[in-house]
Amino acid sequence: MKDLDIAEVARASGIAASALRFYEEQGLIAPIGRHGLRRLYDPGVLERLRLIQLGRAAGFSLREIAAMFAPDGRPRIDRRKLAAKADALDRTIRELGALRDGLRHAAACPARDHLECPSFRRLLRAAALGAIRPPAAPKSAKKFRRPASTKRRPSSTGGGRA
Amino acid sequence: MKDLDIAEVARASGIAASALRFYEEQGLIAPIGRHGLRRLYDPGVLERLRLIQLGRAAGFSLREIAAMFAPDGRPRIDRRKLAAKADALDRTIRELGALRDGLRHAAACPARDHLECPSFRRLLRAAALGAIRPPAAPKSAKKFRRPASTKRRPSSTGGGRA
């Protein structure tokens, strides 16, 4: 395939060009070359970006993601850490599952005060078992400059605590 | 039960006193009174804090959480929004599940370059289907005020994009 310029990558990945440059600065991606000043990207960068987005969604910091990617390109990953992360993710998933059930219950439960509902409290208690590591909060989302859609609403960030 | 002072709440919840004051400033919690200058909390605040932590883990911003709590105290929640959030959570959970599987696979797969492994690529593709909303990044996690340590290493935060 032909190489892509930054605008094409931005369009294809849904990631702003400024963010792509930032990722490069952080060592997460790299262009294969330049055409004049302009960066040229191998189409494979799109897969890498998907991996990055995924990692972010899972609560990894860019630094952590960079660490599991290796500076040179391919995902040289520490298998032990990977397994540990998978376990952590599993816990998070279970907690989020409990939260989801709690939300659904709250949406359906006729009780006026959810904290009075025994089943809601049970879910709450179950979900709160593991020390939760809050994800990071996106800022706002500017998009790159597409006309419609892309609603971008930050989510949250957190201060995790012991 | 007896009322708690801020240090007790911090200890019981695992949330720093400074964060509790911050939450109060943001309208997320409130003391039931004061003893002199000192805040006194109803033990019920602990449940509220669990809910807040859970919400943060699920990717809600403090603002969003405050919105679903109501300024007066009880969780007056918009059932429609709740259901929508549950659906969004469900998508996130599925994506994280795919990511977890991908991580586990990567930890076990003998292929040197995971991107060359068809099953890893398939997982990647599956996981990337939904536009992912990255969570927020906790700053560090200071704990409340333990003597040593507190190394402060942030984890991640994210900028989501369409």
Add this chain to the structure above:
DNA sequence: CTGCCACTTCAAGTTCACTTGAGGTCAAGC
């Protein structure tokens, strides 16, 4: 009554992940 020190307020600082703005370059179209 004295002193301690946990608690208080308030402003400023920090981290993360980007975005924005100013000023510059250059490939391509006219």
Add this chain to the structure above:
DNA sequence: GCTTGACCTCAAGTGAACTTGAAGTGGCAG
């Protein structure tokens, strides 16, 4: 050959969620 404008760099700004520091207050042990 000149203009255009997408792309460039670099510094500074932004927002979220807290933390930190300085200066003050007051309950309570002694």
